[in-house]
Amino acid sequence: MTEPCQQAVPHIVIFDSGVGGLSILQAARQQLPHCRFSYLSDNAGFPYGNKPASQVIDRACHVLTSFTQQVKDVDIYVIACNTASTLALPRLRRHFSRPVVGVVPAIKPAALNSKNRYIGLLATPGTVKRSYTKRLIQEFAADCQVVCVGSSALVELAERKLRQLPITTDELLPILKPFLTAGKANPSPDKLDTLVLACTHFPLLAAEIQQVVGSDIYLIDSGAAIARRIEYWAQRIVPAGYSSQQPTYAWFTRDDQNIVELAPTLALFGFKSSRILP
CATH class of the missing domain: 3.40.50.1860 (Rossmann fold)
Structure with a gap:
């Protein structure tokens, strides 16, 4: 485990069922270049848009809870999916003690x-x-x-x-x-x-x-507006204590060929490697 250091910065996880949340990641990185970002894609549950509300809520909560059990230094959760945001935000905010930022149509x-x-x-x-x-x-x-x-x-x-x-x-x-x-x-x-x-x-x-x-x-x-909201919380929280040099990854909930095909794009967004959530 990396010891807390003076260069500690907020660690922000961007969550979506697919890779659409990369548009939010791009806007957030421009606004907060000093922060650490992880990306979490529930590709096993993709897409959310055509699923019943209860299923989306349960799925989003399950995946983010599993992620937090693996990655324990998350400071801000960003639900970069309109469907999940409009349905699951109340439950997610009750569940997590750290800020949860949602996306709404602009x-x-x-x-x-x-x-x-x-x-x-x-x-x-x-x-x-x-x-x-x-x-x-x-x-x-x-x-x-x-x-x-x-x-x-x-x-x-x-x-x-x-x-x-x-x-x-x-x-x-x-x-x-x-x-x-x-x-x-x-x-x-x-x-x-x-x-x-x-x-x-x-x-x-x-x-x-x-x-x-x-x-x-x-x-x-809504990318720019969400980035400003992330910045609001980033300025008000005490980071978990990890350096900006700590590696972060693109995470997925299922290993499949699409991840291999996405590798060049993920590299452009700053993720040199990916991991599968158990």
């Missing part, structure tokens, strides 16, 4: 940004349907036209991209078409000027999405 900043009061919400089907999301729209975007589209396929495409596999415009266009064509939910598509990427996987495809929807539509996600 509906408030989107409404503030939109000049036309016309925004799009791109999320998983579960997030689109969830009452939590509807309350956010009512509270922060009640005066806006909000076009909601749910897609699980886009989650899979983001995972593919990070495994160095090609993504084509033809695959994205059917998913994004409801934002671009007139319909009952989108009577004036030319007015849509802001699009919320309400799943942490989706910012990983921001360049491809922007190419399809065009440069006139501003893409917004």
Whole structure:
């Protein structure tokens, strides 16, 4: 065990069912370059977006508890998954004594940004349907036209991209078409000027999405806001006492071929090796 040292810094674990949380990790690292980060992917439970609420809550609590039994110096937990955040945060905050930061769709900043009061919400089907999301729209975007589209396929495409596999415009266009064509939910598509990427996987495809929807539509996600919230807690907690030089890893809940394919991407995010959670 490494002895506490003067260079002790907060250790932050970023948790998601897949690798979408890497978008939150990227934003957090930019905001807090001195902190230690681990990444935890519940790839054995992936994806969360199409699972019953009780299953997501139980699964998230089980995986994070198992992780804490293996890695005992976690200072801040970040639930980098909209589905898990909207469902499991209350239970997780009761369970862990350290801060637990969640992710919510960036509906408030989107409404503030939109000049036309016309925004799009791109999320998983579960997030689109969830009452939590509807309350956010009512509270922060009640005066806006909000076009909601749910897609699980886009989650899979983001995972593919990070495994160095090609993504084509033809695959994205059917998913994004409801934002671009007139319909009952989108009577004036030319007015849509802001699009919320309400799943942490989706910012990983921001360049491809922007190419399809065009440069006139501003893409917004919650990465920067979550990074600021992590910084808030990092400034207020006493770290467990480990050096910034202590190694950290990308953790997974199942060993499979995808981890091998993800290795180059994980290296770009600062993880030279991965481990499997027992």
